[in-house]
Amino acid sequence: MSDAVAEKPKAITSRHDPRFEVTLYKYIGVENSHTLEFYQSHGGYESAKKAITSMKPVDVVEEMKKSGIRGRGGAGFPTGLKWSFMPPVDGRQRYIVCNADESEPGSCKDRYVLEDDPHQLIEGMIIAGYAISATKGVLYIRGEYYLGYERLYKAIQDAKAAGLLGKNLFGTDFEYEIILHRGAGAYICGEESALMNSFEGFRANPRLKPPFPAQAGVYSLPTTVNNVTSLASAVHIIGKGADWFSGMGTDDSKGFHHVQVSGPAKRRGVYEVPMGISYREIIFDLAGGPTEEVKAFIPGGSSCPMFPFTDQYLDMPMEYASVAKAGSMLGTGGIMLIPQNKCMVDALYNVVRFYAHESCGKCTPCREGVSTWLPSMYKKMLAGLGEKGDLELLEDVSSNIRGRSFCPLADACIMPVQASIKHFRPEYEYIIEHGKSMYPRQSRWAD
Amino acid sequence: MKVKVNDVELDLAPGTSAIDAVFAAGYDVPYFCSQEYMSPIGACRMCLAVVGAPRKERDGSWTMDEATGQPKIFYFPNPMATCTTAIMEGMVIDTLSDVTKKAQGGMMEMHLINHPLDCPTCDKGGACELQDRAYEYGSGHSRFIFDKRHNEKHHALSELITLDRERCIHCKRCVRYFEEVPGDEVLDFIERGGHTFIGTVEEGLPSNFSGNITDICPVGALLDTTSRFRGRNWEYDHTRSTSLDDASGSAITIDARTGRIERIKAALNTQVNKNWIDDGTRFGHEYAASSDRIKTPMLRKNGKLEPVTWEEATLFISEKLKKLSDNQLGIALRSDATLEEGVAAKSLAEYLKTGQIDHYPRYASSVISANPASFNDLATAGAIFVMADATEEVPMVDLRIKDALKGVTPPTLMAHGVPIADLRLKERMPRKTNILSVAAPYRVDLMKYAAHSMVYPTGTEVEVLKQIIDASTDAGKALKESLSAAEKAVIVLGAFVLNSAEASKLADDLAKATGAKVMKLGAMANSFGLESQDVLPAKADYSYPNMLSGSAKALIVSGLNPAQNAEVAQALLKLELLVVHDLFENETTALAHVVLPAKSGYEKEGTVVNLEGRYLNVNPAPVDGGQAVDFTGFVKELGDALNERLEGRSVRSARRLLKKSLELDLSELPLEGTIASAKAGKVAGLKTNTSGNALLVPSMVRSEYLNRNAHLFASTGGNALRLHPADAASHNLSAHDVISVSVGGFKRRLSVQPSESVPEGMMLLPALPDQPVGLVQLDLNSIKKEQVALEVA
Amino acid sequence: MVELETLKPFFAERQDVLNEILGRYPDYGRRSAVMPLLWEVQREERQVNEARIHEIAEILGIQPTEVKGVMSFYSTYHEHAIGKYHLQICSTLACSLAGSDEMYDFISEETGLVNGETDRQGLFSIQKVECLGSCTTAPVLQVNDTYYERVGKSRCQTLLEAFRRGEMPEPWRERYGDNEGAEKAKPLQNTIKTGGNA
Ligand SMILES: Cc1cc2nc3c(=O)[nH]c(=O)nc-3n(C[C@H](O)[C@H](O)[C@H](O)COP(=O)(O)O)c2cc1C
Ligand code: SF4
């Protein structure tokens, strides 16, 4: 790094920018990319080596802080800062947990890393482990990702055999091992404290905070939890430097993110994009635009309130602050298009049903409100039995749930409900008044 | 720490929960999941309130509110669950605002949407937290028009507890209780989300303290099966008393209706049992309402017992007594007799000039320690050595040891009592099992929770203790060191040690050497009190066993049944007078000249002294006992016949006497009782067997009443003969066989329970008041199978 | 239900598997093995019955009730046997927008089963599941551990026929985007349209 303060180049905020290069996802989908041989022949484990052999743990944390990366698991907490929350080393075992439970509807960015580039994740975990002085990593993968599990299992074995996991990594006295743990079908296990309960063999109810994981996480020991792409990003931040990473994005949001476009789009898929890119560029230019008329899009996974499909929202830069200001969240970057002729009440019933199914049942508003009452109300409306006052009741019950629950799952359900009422109230009113949807159900199944 | 609740300013200890701050301020906030003595978990979300606090600037000064010149209050964006929020300096809690009210009302509504409207047929009706809170915080009408969740309504979790799954509001108190209090995880949530329900795959909830969940369930989901559908809460008379089931002095509430006891609940004694009681105490009351109670005095006429008046009966007795010379009469009380009864018996003995007076069962050594440990000592001990089957002898000792394992000191009481949400308590706290060592002649329950346990050959207590005192084995040395090193160490001694004067002496030496306090587990509820009042024979020859084998010419026994022993029965035939004061006809009443109706422990008024030396009041529940009296009543009636106003002729008279000697007014004891120091009595030695093939062991379920406690009988399968599976096989016995067998001259009816926790070559069976803990010879040839266990192919 | 005939302990002949699983976790975290042990049984026996629950509890030194509490929390452990082909139809929004509701109806009709049922031969069982994390390749049909993505009607039919023959076709991966190999995901130059709802 030079001392001279050069003029700061303009940040990259578009895939059209020739300086942008797909990095984390570079080898996803490439044949054999999941093998150690492939990974190593493409520069694999160099970043970990660099970190362990030439940097102090605090330097790694500083580098992460400097990069400006925020967690990609949904909550968007600054990763470097989170790492610095670990208590001073006191001889107790410390853990880094990789949250690969990815179950937020609309999200599938982690899955491809797990399946096609497991070593990248392992390397990211080693770096994180080194940074926070944790010699054990826990990789919690959702149970349905069996291919990912198999590949990770093999990758860990291979890495161990190659001396990339275990004792004396890269000739130093740093040691590191990874415990691979499979979930079994419960969205709540994505919530970090529920994940820890699940891992420890308890029912996966979220835990009380404080204590936070850094004080008492896995087995009540100091722990840091990060998402798959947060950790994999560390490989490149350490490899290419924080400046490279923060050269992408806006002042508010740095680096790249992985958006997943689903719903009626021509080229549905996962795209690595610089932060600050507009939703329009993602939806039209990368994903090829909608295949049918669309009325709304969800910006970051089903829990993020939807936006109407209008210029105002499409031209909005994808950054934490702007999206929050507009009333939603960046979330996991799961962008879902909702077609014009899909009944919004029906669509929301689907969302509500998901959260109803996934509620852990610990607290009352979620168990009784989200898991019981809301779906009943939606079912009633969809069955054509809506009555005057039902919408107001729905709004009132929603307001009684929002902000009252033990963990954010209930809010994750209520926020989209409230957004749908805000933007598409006439559809609710229509179904209640006429006893049928404004947009009758039609087959959406391709041959 | 200064906090403000609405308009009330308070100064509270750091770490206090916001919900306790609200109650301390005299305001109310609804709650369901929080429960005294258990971890707050923030699950029900009823206790929401608007909460704010000031913030500090970087330089440590408060961020000020320009308008008021006061520190600016930053409110949390959402109402907070006050049970899981710790107070902060300057915190402001608002329980009266519209936001708070809407949050609480909304949560109340959600609690009710799936709750069945069966209050009219629910046992909890009138004492239901949900019902009460719905009145206070509910809207009065329901906006939930859908079918409520349907689920099993009469699910027998065990023989003793019935679950109505529809009523459950998922507060998790019951699940947490098992994990946090007894440490038996036998109940859990099954499924998730709206489908979540309470369930178990363990048969019959294997915990000795399962019944407490029926007390803490805030709704009628968990009910005591013995009392289900027997009455509405407002029809019951609630009497707070002290349990006479064991030496703990646990507080109970006796619920009676139309003259009979319907249920026993735990009452709060913060110093003793907190909110809990064991299952033996809770479910073991049915005998008292048994229809075959003796209701009137009876006199043997022409070989047959016939009902007579008290006058006639006592006249008969007095005539006989007058013919006796000094020291010919024996008087024996069971060891759960009250202090007042003890005083009455002593005064009678004095008047009749006899030194033959005793209480039984008792041990060869004193149960009063020179350096006694209290329950709170036990609960805060840094090292505990148990040489007993504590769980069976005094179950509360087991529970309070588990407090010590959690390492959380008993909470400081607040203006409103026990903190509702003690933030130091957590779910699944690690247990310091390392501080607990347990030694017993067979595997006892407590060993599951102890890092160090030892099963020694029966009768070798002396050797075991020597190894520790002499530090002659590694384990013994380690134990002695840990007892010495701990700031507070407690040694718990039960019958196996106390039965041997030599072992007791060694245990006392160990305590002295290590500085440990000692908790001695008395045989029965008032062993401590009766010994301290010297209800003891004037000399060893006058002890109760001796009275039975000829030292007495006449005998008055209360609550004891010596004729169960065939040999003793023969000897009793020779007595000039046999008076039996008891609840039921039995082997001894069959020989008695006079039979007198006694009060059960739920009907007496009096005082007992628990194993800490704590004086506790026993209060009578309004129960129809016919003409039953306690021993003071008997002394009054007899005094009338003798034309003598004897001391101790009433509870009041006995208390007058005791006030002088104790300097304690027993009619004005505080609810949690009073500890007064006491010296060991002159305990005359009792002979104990040093050999035998069977061991009589303590049992929290009182074996003498088990036949009349139908629910307990069903859940335990009756009095058990436990033996190693290999022994069972060699004696041709299989599980659930019901046998009758002669044990030390007693005919016992037992159900066979092979168990790995019994050492080979030893058989265990529950002790009786007349056949106390110790070795005994079981006559293998006398075994008769009454009922052969159903073989499952 | 506890089986009347005595079941052989599951792990008795699988000591190596058991040891491998227990060995993954630190000593103080023995209980963590509960999920992998349940998985092991579920994969082999297509269910976890009460006898196995007791066995796992015994191995881990915890109460059977706790094992049951954990097991029942998740949607992929089953109390009753699932079929040889366990058809899991994702029914969450992205899949629903791609026709998974119709796919469910179709499969239900073809197999004569409804959600949660297993046929008498033990060949098929069907389960509606929530988001499988394959939203960009909806609709998804997960069969046992295999994802079949972008399953159209005719493909669905072909798959069912294959299963009936006892075959398990190779799944293929049809994707767009960077998850198909970064090279192919270049932006479509100059295709940006203005205006949302045309
Ligand atoms: C209901 C709920 C579900 C969640 N699911 C996931 C998930 O599937 N994957 C994930 O990485 N984070 C998930 N999170 C966020 C995690 O709690 C946690 O914030 C995240 O893993 C931290 O990693 P990061 O800082 O790298 O984003 C979820 C949070 C909640 C409240
Ligand atoms: S059964 Fe009672 S104590 Fe247990 S969770 Fe339900 S309401 Fe609470």
Ligand code: FES
């Ligand atoms: S959330 Fe239940 S008492 Fe606070």
